[in-house]
Amino acid sequence: MKKIAILGSTGSIGTQTLEVVRENKDIEVSGLAAGNNIERLEAQIREFAPKVVAVWNEERAKELADKVRDLDVKIVSGMEGLIEVSTLSEVEILVTAIVGMIGIRPTIAAITAGKHIALANKETLVTAGHIIMPLAKEHGVSILPVDSEHSAIFQSLQGGQEKALHKILLTASGGPFRGRRWEDLQNVQVEDALKHPNWEMGRKITIDSSTMVNKGLEVIEAKWLFGVDVDQIEVVVQPQSIIHSMVEYVDGAVIAQLGTPDMKLPIQYALYYPERRYLPGDRLDFRGLAQLTFEEPDLETFYGLRLAYEAGKAGGSLPTVFNAANEKAVSKFLNREIRFLEIPEMIQACMEAHKNIANPSVDEILQTEAETYDYIESRW
Numbered sequence: 001m002k003k004i005a006i007l008g009s010t011g012s013i014g015t016q017t018l019e020v021v022r023e024n025k026d027i028e029v030s031g032l033a034a035g036n037n038i039e040r041l042e043a044q045i046r047e048f049a050p051k052v053v054a055v056w057n058e059e060r061a062k063e064l065a066d067k068v069r070d071l072d073v074k075i076v077s078g079m080e081g082l083i084e085v086s087t088l089s090e091v092e093i094l095v096t097a098i099v100g101m102i103g104i105r106p107t108i109a110a111i112t113a114g115k116h117i118a119l120a121n122k123e124t125l126v127t128a129g130h131i132i133m134p135l136a137k138e139h140g141v142s143i144l145p146v147d148s149e150h151s152a153i154f155q156s157l158q159g160g161q162e163k164a165l166h167k168i169l170l171t172a173s174g175g176p177f178r179g180r181r182w183e184d185l186q187n188v189q190v191e192d193a194l195k196h197p198n199w200e201m202g203r204k205i206t207i208d209s210s211t212m213v214n215k216g217l218e219v220i221e222a223k224w225l226f227g228v229d230v231d232q233i234e235v236v237v238q239p240q241s242i243i244h245s246m247v248e249y250v251d252g253a254v255i256a257q258l259g260t261p262d263m264k265l266p267i268q269y270a271l272y273y274p275e276r277r278y279l280p281g282d283r284l285d286f287r288g289l290a291q292l293t294f295e296e297p298d299l300e301t302f303y304g305l306r307l308a309y310e311a312g313k314a315g316g317s318l319p320t321v322f323n324a325a326n327e328k329a330v331s332k333f334l335n336r337e338i339r340f341l342e343i344p345e346m347i348q349a350c351m352e353a354h355k356n357i358a359n360p361s362v363d364e365i366l367q368t369e370a371e372t373y374d375y376i377e378s379r380w
Contacts, residue, residue: 001026001027001028002026002027002028002092002093002271002272003027003028003029003030003090003091003092003093004021004027004028004029004030004091004092004093004094004095004118004271005029005030005031005032005033005050005085005086005088005091005093005094005095006018006029006031006032006033006094006095006097007033007054007082007085007086007094007095007096007097007098007103007106007121008033008034008035008095008096008097008098008099008120008121009032009033009034009041009044009097010034010035010037010040010041010044011034011097011098011099011202012097012201012202012205012263013095013097013120013146013202013263013267014034014095014097015040016263016264016267017095017097017267017271018044018047018048019264020264020267020268020271020279021048022047023279023280024268024277027271029048029049029050030050030051030052030088030090030091031050031051031052031053031054031084031085031086031088031091032044032045032048032050032052032053032054032085033053033054033055033056033081033082033085033086033098033106034054034055034056035055035056035057035098036055036056036057036060038055038060038063038064038067041053041055041064042064042067042068045068045071045073046068046071049071049073050073051072051073051074051088052073052074052076052084052085052088053073053074053075053076053085054075054076054077054078054081054082054084054085055075055076055077055081056077056078056081056082056102057077058077058078060077061075061076061077061081062075079102079105079106082098082102082105082106083105083106083109085106086106086107086109086110086113086115087109087110087112087113087115091110091115092115092116093115093116093117093118093144093270093271094106094107094110094115094116094117094118095118095120095146095267095270095271096110096117096118096119096120096121096124097120097121097146098121099121099123099202099204099205100121100123100327101123101124101127101320101323101324101327101365101366101369103121103123103124104123104124104127104128104362104365104366105362107119107121107124107132108128108131108132108135108362111132111135111136111139111141112135112139114139114140114141115141116141116142116143116144117136117141117142117143117144118144118146118267118270118271119143119144119145119146119147119270120146120147120267122147122217122218122221123217123323123327125143125220125221125224125225126217126220126221126319126320126322126323127319127320127323127365127369128362128365129220129221129223129224130224130315130359131361131362132224133224133225133227142273143225144269144270144273145225145266145270146263146266146267146270147218147221147266148244148245148261148263148265148266149170149171149218149222149244149245150218150221150222150225150245151244151257151265151266151269151270152171152243152244152245152246152256152257152266153168153170153222153225153226153245153246153247153257154225155257155269156245156246156247156255156256156257157226157247158274160247160249160255161249162226162227164249164250164251165226165228165232165247165248165249165250166232166248166249166250167228167232167233167234167247167248168222168226168228168232168233168234168245168246168247168248169234169236169245169246169247169248169254169256170215170218170219170222170233170234170235170236170245171235171236171237171238171241171243171244171245171246172212172215172235172236172237172238172297173196173197173198173209173237173238173239173241174212174237174239174295174297175196175197175209175210175211175212176192176193176195176196176197176209176210177193177210177302178197178237178239178295180301181298181301182300182301182341185301185340185341186339186341188210188339188340188341189340190333190334190336193206193207193210193211193333193340194206194207194210196209196210197239198240198241198261203334204327204330204331204334207330207333207334207343208326208330210340211302211304211326211340211343211344212297212302212304212305213304213305213308213326213343213344213347215235215297215305215308216304216305216307216308216309216311216312216322217308217322217323217326219233219235219305219308219309219312220308220311220312220319220322223312230309230312230313231313235297235305236294236295236296236297237294237295237296237297238292238293238294239293239295240289240291240292240293241261242258242259242260242284242289242292243256243257243258243292244256244257244258244259245257258284259284260281260282260283260284262279262281262282264279264281265279302344303344303348304326304343304344304347307322307344307347307348307351308322310351311351314356315358316356316357316358316359316360317354317356317357317360317364317365317368318351318354318356320360320365320368320369320372321350321351321354321368321372322347322350322351323369324350324368324369324372324373325346325347325349325350325351325372325376326343326346326347328346328372328373328376328377329342329343329346329347329376330343332376332380337380338380342380346376346380349375349379350372350375350376353375354368354372
């Protein structure tokens, strides 16, 4: 029986992970963690019977403890609670599906405790990849990508020679505004940006897809996951979301991973790697595929992607600024406090104002995040 814990169990990736658990009968959920959705969390506790459950908000944790007082489950809260769930002795794999830089400390704690990481929290590698990847190597644990694109790259490298990797072709759907120009996006509303053409995702990542900042974060994440330079990662728009990413080898061969847009495939692959299991759902019918098309990304309109390349090349604390500025900007947009086009404006302003730290510690990363938030609040 494989034993796992999930950070962010009430979100999109977390709930789909539990769907995979439900379908397979040989995974036990030892720990769960969420922000404050205790109604969904209570239902998960009653179905999957975890031993320890963390709620970020202490008051909500008390409410949950009262709701499940008839069950044998320990309710904890805050960062200490997240770390307790992440380091449970029996857990083999920690699924990090929590959103934001809050995932850094629990991930480090889990790696130090010898847990393999099924990584869906891209902010951890974007901001602290220089800490996470050497630490994982030191402790002999695997970082298994859950993002569809990074899982596709990982799968495309199986059986290949990583030393012969020439470049990564990271695919993007283009989001809901593909083909639009800057002037066409002046009056974008929250509802418009949340209409992704292919994927069902959480609100924050859906907005990130609409600005193509999400693809920028994935570029930086891929740099650390696969040990390549940012210049070796090429973003290709593939609007049908059938090709999830590709790798090109030094001899010119290109290997791609294709499939329907279903996040349960990369989740299940990470949980059972290197084994492949049957997964219910739709299958690609190549006879019915009308076309597969490819485009260059528009770096003028969606210049958040260009800023990500700049942050990734510079390294240090600049990717933290890129990520933190985007987090705050997206939050403000979702709260209807700023316009859509102000998201990349905020990111650029924060990056220009920042003095880069070459090799930041975790404390310096979190301090940079706080300073970026303060800078935005002082100007917007």
